[in-house]
Amino acid sequence: MKKNSQNESNVIKVENSNSSKSNILDTIKLDKALRLAKHKSKDGKLEEAKNIYKDILQKFSKNKKAQRGLQLLDKDLTSEPLDPPSKKLQPIINLFMQGQLQKTLFEVIHMLERFPNSVTLYNIAGASNSGLMQFDAAIKSYKQALKIKPDYFDAYNNMGNALKKREIQMQQLTAIKKRLRLNLTMLMPIVVIVA
Numbered sequence: 001m002k003k004n005s006q007n008e009s010n011v012i013k014v015e016n017s018n019s020s021k022s023n024i025l026d027t028i029k030l031d032k033a034l035r036l037a038k039h040k041s042k043d044g045k046l047e048e049a050k051n052i053y054k055d056i057l058q059k060f061s062k063n064k065k066a067q068r069g070l071q072l073l074d075k076d077l078t079s080e081p082l083d084p085p086s087k088k089l090q091p092i093i094n095l096f097m098q099g100q101l102q103k104t105l106f107e108v109i110h111m112l113e114r115f116p117n118s119v120t121l122y123n124i125a126g127a128s129n130s131g132l133m134q135f136d137a138a139i140k141s142y143k144q145a146l147k148i149k150p151d152y153f154d155a156y157n158n159m160g161n162a163l164k165k166r167e168i169q170m171q172q173l174t175a176i177k178k179r180l181r182l183n184l185t186m187l188m189p190i191v192v193i194v195a
Contacts, residue, residue: 034056139162
């Protein structure tokens, strides 16, 4: 009988230790906790975000935002993350902002090996190619982003700009070719036959 009462006291201790576990809502408000969970999720800290949502649901079991966030995280934890965490993405964005477009493309291609479904990386690749006046490659990148996320507004917008720039580039090339043909005909030597 002593063993049985010892087991019961162990069970009570375990239950008490679980109930004394701190909840994030003991230190911050609900709205801030939801924002923090979302931020952690975007940064790739999925387990931390999941724990925050669980804490919220422990106190507010019917909170729709926490339920939805937890559902999305459960999907994300079972599949590959789409975008790299912001700390890995920021150096690439910095290269782009500094105008180092070739280096940006190199880093994007390298990062796409780990995150092949990242619409953000394809968008950056498209913008870099567009900046290098490689409009066909830019359009291809934007189309890839749209294949992954068909409602990605930025990719549509950027692809439209690339298409417009490509059309202008084609018109300029056509004009240059015509001008060169005219110059060549004007420069043709005149043969004078002396009799």
